């Protein structure tokens with residue numbers, strides 16, 4: 001069931017989402033060659049707690065024996081999402097995707113951004129740009145009168161128009177009272193299908209885009225998702241609310 005939010009509830013989701021946006025800005029300022037992903041994770045956790053929030057991903061998981069250990073998901077190069085922060089040192093030319101969720105006063109915000117570490121190749125730059133543009137193309141379709149796959153189709157069209165592919169195994173989602181709510185928001189699909197978008201819906205829209213094929217695999221750690229063909233991948237995400245008929249971005 002899709003849970004529609006009141007104006008007041010959207011304000012609370014906005015507060016968590018604002019912390020998400022601040023964290024991504026902070027990480028953007030510190031993600032440089034020579035830094036480890038664990039150092040970035042510590043920075044993020046300290047900031048979130050200083051704002052009275054809790055890292056939403058830490059301890060998350062379907063299996064109690066293997067909860068996600070980080071505040072951030074840090075996914076480098078061919079890692080798509082859910083990379084675990086570690087002593088891995090970022091190098092010049094890496095592409096780092098950072099995903100972060102914040103839980104505050106009972107409400108969640110979720111966002112992601114891919115960063116160029118030092119100087120990246122033109123190909124990686126194009127991949128990042130196309131992914132971010134696809135996110136905004138999707139957000140533009142998140143309005144009353146449309147259906148959820150109008151968002152999906154706009155993302156897919158933009159990505160494939162640039163010769164890249166959208167990951168099929170992982171999707172965007174409703175967000176707010178829980179980190180993952182209905183509906184699923186795939187990054188592929190047919191326009192005019194899926195449930196109707198309504199006032200008060202809050203969604204995490206998040207294209208995950210591979211430079212090569214869309215297939216992915218999961219590492220032995222049970223979390224890290226990487227491209228099957230070893231090509232690079234980028235990820236951008238905003239939490240949005242449908243207010244006055246159209247999308248308002250809460251994570252900025």
Ligand code: MG
Pocket residue numbers: 110111172173204206237
């Ligand atoms: Mg998400």
